[in-house]
Amino acid sequence: MSRRTSPLVTVALAFVHLVSLVVPRRDRDAWRREWEAELLHGQRVLEHDGRASFGTEIRLGRRALGSLVDAAWLRRQFTRDSEVVHDARHALRLYRRAPGLLTLVVAVLAAGIGSATAVFGAVDAAFLQPLPLRDESHVVVIRQESPDSDETDVAPANFLDWRQRLLEADIVAAAEPYSRDYFDGQHPETLPGARVTDGFFDVFGIAAQRGRLLTADDFRARRNVAVLSDAAWRRRFGAAPDIIGQSFRFDDETFEIAGVLPAGFEPRLLGGGIEIWTPKLTIEDYERRSRGGGYWNVVARLRPDRSTVDAQVRLDAVSAELAAAFPRTNHQVRAAIVPIRDHLAGTAERSLLILAVGSLCILLLALGSVANLQLGLLAGRVTEFAVRRALGAARGRLVRQVFGETIALAMLAVTLGIGLAWLLLGAIRAITPDVPIIVDGAVLTWRALLFAGLLALAAAFSAAALPVVTVLRSGAASTTGGTLSLRSVAPALQGRSALVVVQIALALVLVVAAGLLGQSLTRLLSVDTGLETRNLLALQVFAYDRNETAAQRTAFFQSTLARIAALPGVERAGAASTVPFLKADLNISSPLLVRGRVTSVDDAPRVFLTAATPGYFEAAGISLRRGRTFTPHDVMGARGVAIVNDTTARREWPNEDPIGRIVEVVDAGRRKTVEVIGVVADLRYGGLHGAPRAEVFLPHAQSPSAAMTYVVRTSVESGAMLDAARRAVWTVDPLQTFYDAGAVPEMIRTSVRPRLFVLRLVAVFAAIGILVAVAGAYGAVAWSLQRRTAEFGVRMALGARASDIRRAIVGYAGRLAGAGIAIGLAGAVAFGRTLHSFLFGVDAADPVTLGLVALAVFAAVILAAAGPARRAGRIDPATALRR
Amino acid sequence: MSRPLSSATALVLDALDAGARHGFDILDATGLPSGTVYPILRRLEEDGLATSKWESARVAQQEQRPPRRYYTLTAAGVALVEEARARFPFLGAAPARGRLRRV
Numbered sequence: 003m004s005r006r007t008s009p010l011v012t013v014a015l016a017f018v019h020l021v022s023l024v025v026p027r028r029d030r031d032a033w034r035r036e037w038e039a040e041l042l043h044g045q046r047v048l049e050h051d052g053r054a055s056f057g058t059e060i061r062l063g064r065r066a067l068g069s070l071v072d073a074a075w076l077r078r079q080f081t082r083d084s085e086v087v088h089d090a091r092h093a094l095r096l097y098r099r100a101p102g103l104l105t106l107v108v109a110v111l112a113a114g115i116g117s118a119t120a121v122f123g124a125v126d127a128a129f130l131q132p133l134p135l136r137d138e139s140h141v142v143v144i145r146q147e148s149p150d151s152d153e154t155d156v157a158p159a160n161f162l163d164w165r166q167r168l169l170e171a172d173i174v175a176a177a178e179p180y181s182r183d184y185f186d187g188q189h190p191e192t193l194p195g196a197r198v199t200d201g202f203f204d205v206f207g208i209a210a211q212r213g214r215l216l217t218a219d220d221f222r223a224r225r226n227v228a229v230l231s232d233a234a235w236r237r238r239f240g241a242a243p244d245i246i247g248q249s250f251r252f253d254d255e256t257f258e259i260a261g262v263l264p265a266g267f268e269p270r271l272l273g274g275g276i277e278i279w280t281p282k283l284t285i286e287d288y289e290r291r292s293r294g295g296g297y298w299n300v301v302a303r304l305r306p307d308r309s310t311v312d313a314q315v316r317l318d319a320v321s322a323e324l325a326a327a328f329p330r331t332n333h334q335v336r337a338a339i340v341p342i343r344d345h346l347a348g349t350a351e352r353s354l355l356i357l358a359v360g361s362l363c364i365l366l367l368a369l370g371s372v373a374n375l376q377l378g379l380l381a382g383r384v385t386e387f388a389v390r391r392a393l394g395a396a397r398g399r400l401v402r403q404v405f406g407e408t409i410a411l412a413m414l415a416v417t418l419g420i421g422l423a424w425l426l427l428g429a430i431r432a433i434t435p436d437v438p439i440i441v442d443g444a445v446l447t448w449r450a451l452l453f454a455g456l457l458a459l460a461a462a463f464s465a466a467a468l469p470v471v472t473v474l475r476s477g478a479a480s481t482t483g484g485t486l487s488l489r490s491v492a493p494a495l496q497g498r499s500a501l502v503v504v505q506i507a508l509a510l511v512l513v514v515a516a517g518l519l520g521q522s523l524t525r526l527l528s529v530d531t532g533l534e535t536r537n538l539l540a541l542q543v544f545a546y547d548r549n550e551t552a553a554q555r556t557a558f559f560q561s562t563l564a565r566i567a568a569l570p571g572v573e574r575a576g577a578a579s580t581v582p583f584l585k586a587d588l589n590i591s592s593p594l595l596v597r598g599r600v601t602s603v604d605d606a607p608r609v610f611l612t613a614a615t616p617g618y619f620e621a622a623g624i625s626l627r628r629g630r631t632f633t634p635h636d637v638m639g640a641r642g643v644a645i646v647n648d649t650t651a652r653r654e655w656p657n658e659d660p661i662g663r664i665v666e667v668v669d670a671g672r673r674k675t676v677e678v679i680g681v682v683a684d685l686r687y688g689g690l691h692g693a694p695r696a697e698v699f700l701p702h703a704q705s706p707s708a709a710m711t712y713v714v715r716t717s718v719e720s721g722a723m724l725d726a727a728r729r730a731v732w733t734v735d736p737l738q739t740f741y742d743a744g745a746v747p748e749m750i751r752t753s754v755r756p757r758l759f760v761l762r763l764v765a766v767f768a769a770i771g772i773l774v775a776v777a778g779a780y781g782a783v784a785w786s787l788q789r790r791t792a793e794f795g796v797r798m799a800l801g802a803r804a805s806d807i808r809r810a811i812v813g814y815a816g817r818l819a820g821a822g823i824a825i826g827l828a829g830a831v832a833f834g835r836t837l838h839s840f841l842f843g844v845d846a847a848d849p850v851t852l853g854l855v856a857l858a859v860f861a862a863v864i865l866a867a868a869g870p871a872r873r874a875g876r877i878d879p880a881t882a883l884r885r
Numbered sequence: 886m887s888r889p890l891s892s893a894t895a896l897v898l899d900a901l902d903a904g905a906r907h908g909f910d911i912l913d914a915t916g917l918p919s920g921t922v923y924p925i926l927r928r929l930e931e932d933g934l935a936t937s938k939w940e941s942a943r944v945a946q947q948e949q950r951p952p953r954r955y956y957t958l959t960a961a962g963v964a965l966v967e968e969a970r971a972r973f974p975f976l977g978a979a980p981a982r983g984r985l986r987r988v
Contacts, residue, residue: 032954035951035952035954036908036953036954037908038951039945039950039951039952039953039954040907040908040909040953042950042951043907043909043948043950043953044909046948046949046950065909065912065918065919066919067919067920068918068919068920068921068922068923069919069923070920071919071920071921071923071924072919072920072923072924072927075923075924075927076927079927079931
């Protein structure tokens, strides 16, 4: 166009262009050309007539506004007439005939898609998404493993040797647990903390959210600097934007805050939840020698040209050398390289696997029930399809329609399912101890949504498959007979029995899994912890700072315990250096040398040492089997005494009385001779599933530990007592912090929370499964009755009794159930292996559980057939034959 | 065909019969807004009362603009014009049309 177009008309043209997007594609081009031509013509006319002005052009431009109405009208016509809308409406009418079944199917499909998507989201976050670390494939954790311990923490001297010898690594760094007390002016608090060696943050290759992380300079210049976790910065320092460079007192030292870590940085070291990271400026002498007990965590960044295999080979050689040089501590001790992702995933893999199998079952059940629904509807639509074929409907048209119906169903389900997945993922994230995820946590990523979409599509297609086959076959039928006979769809309909069998099998697998998990949890919760947990509070303290000498420690715990015991509502109070279910388990081990037996310290059997105050066993409710417990007279300077637990007594003195035996232990590096004065019940450390360990108790006054846990027995259950106990300690030392504190029953509940979550989810899956299977069985039986009405009529006319007919129907249901149960039992045993690590006190192939569940499922299916069977018995032969 | 005949449709039919052929010309002739006239034209075409064609490229080139679409009544459309005039007597009366003019 050589002529100038006025700005106003240009705007109008642009508007028309935009609006044209509304017009159905088919007409869009012509539509746009028509409007453009009219507008340009209008302008030419105005110019030609010499009437072109702002006013006239505005009037012209306003006409373009009408194009929106025009386009909308065209779109509406087009949409209303489109096949898709017709099909969807048709589907709705069809489904309205069976609203109950439809609701069930959509709900089950939503549950299947939702749970599968949530599990996928969690798997995606835990295993598939790249970690926010630089070059993560070279970041590893190095664990210290030995065949006779589950512990994987590293002894300081071992770390030093590994660091020196691991040539495959750029950086090897360690973190030492080092909580910091912080006094905000009101109450002293403990910040879970770590001291790290040079290069620790370089291993991860992350950047600070604010300020900077620790640098080599900090170590060279020996600076007292600290890096805070995002959580600590927000919770304890109110997310102060100017915190960098400020100084705070932690413990008795002043630290300058160098930086804040990015949110979501959770390397899961030292038990996780570290809030304050400070440089470890000095390696102490005892650390250079300490190889026995591990308590450090070691990370490394491998050189880009070295693989984890190379590094492992090198470390194995180092481990062998150390084993030869230090046989007492390093015999069979191995340094194991664990890729950072495996370390972070922890035990999540196992729970996710169970949830994945569970949701897969639900998904299969859901697909089955959608197919079932379609087949059920198909039976009534044989005539519809035949008539439409006869009237000239193309096969493709009918196929598209069937897909339209199932896609409508799947769309509905996927919408609900994504909502469900979002909720479920939140729940999965809430059990982070078992499903740790390094970044902010799992969110529904586009990948997860895509996954949900694919599932929905799969559902739609698998549901449509059988009806589509029927439609495609209908060609032959319509040319020969003009109508479709039931016979021509029979193969498709036979599939229905098979579907129901599969559904019953899947439901059985889920119910068995729920049964096993439920039994495990019940048994776990009824495990004798050795403690009387009701109304029991526990508070863990590390009282090193102001109690350096043995006398100070004894005095501190004596006076604090006296104050706690004097509180109204407190029945008894005591303390021990380690108590089950608390955050820190001080597993101090020692050789046990029984007098009269010739053993060296190196060969002696080992026990765990625990210091306990008088009153500890009484307050904790630990039963005394023989002898006596500690009294205030068991003090330093008095005769050394000890109490052993059942396991130790059984191991050392089977069929003998341990009381009065003289033994030697190594306590705080010194050999100590003590006399056994009592035997107490075993305690469970490391969770309810933990095996009892051989334990020897020493009186706190003779083995004055600064790390102790108060146990407080109250007369009533009351959270307020916890604060009262804290305040009682503060009256002695206002700066004393509490590492962990709470009601013991609550701590036990927390320890089983991941199991409870898995159990709950599997139980819900099982409930859905059984519901769907029963509904499917009912549908199949009812349908078979419908199909065989004429047959039954004949049989009754020939003298069959109502009970025979009923038996035929129930027999059919029984065969479905039998086949389903047989397959399901095999599946359940296979799934049991996956469940294994979650089972406690019950076998994966527990015959009682399997038998009871099989019986229950059988009964449920037979019950579902009862209605149709009753109806079958009432068939009137004359009416039936007329049909 | 079974749709009731609205006064606006009657006006458009009348304009077409009177020789207005292009969309904007019909707007001028009837005084109806474009958002009313175009859907009516679409419906007339869909119901077989009018047909549309593109004017020749030569004319368009001479006037240096794209070709315009023009509408003509079919036989059925012409028949309906009679019915419309019988039903809405103001059709063909110039003053009435003037009052309707709104651009």
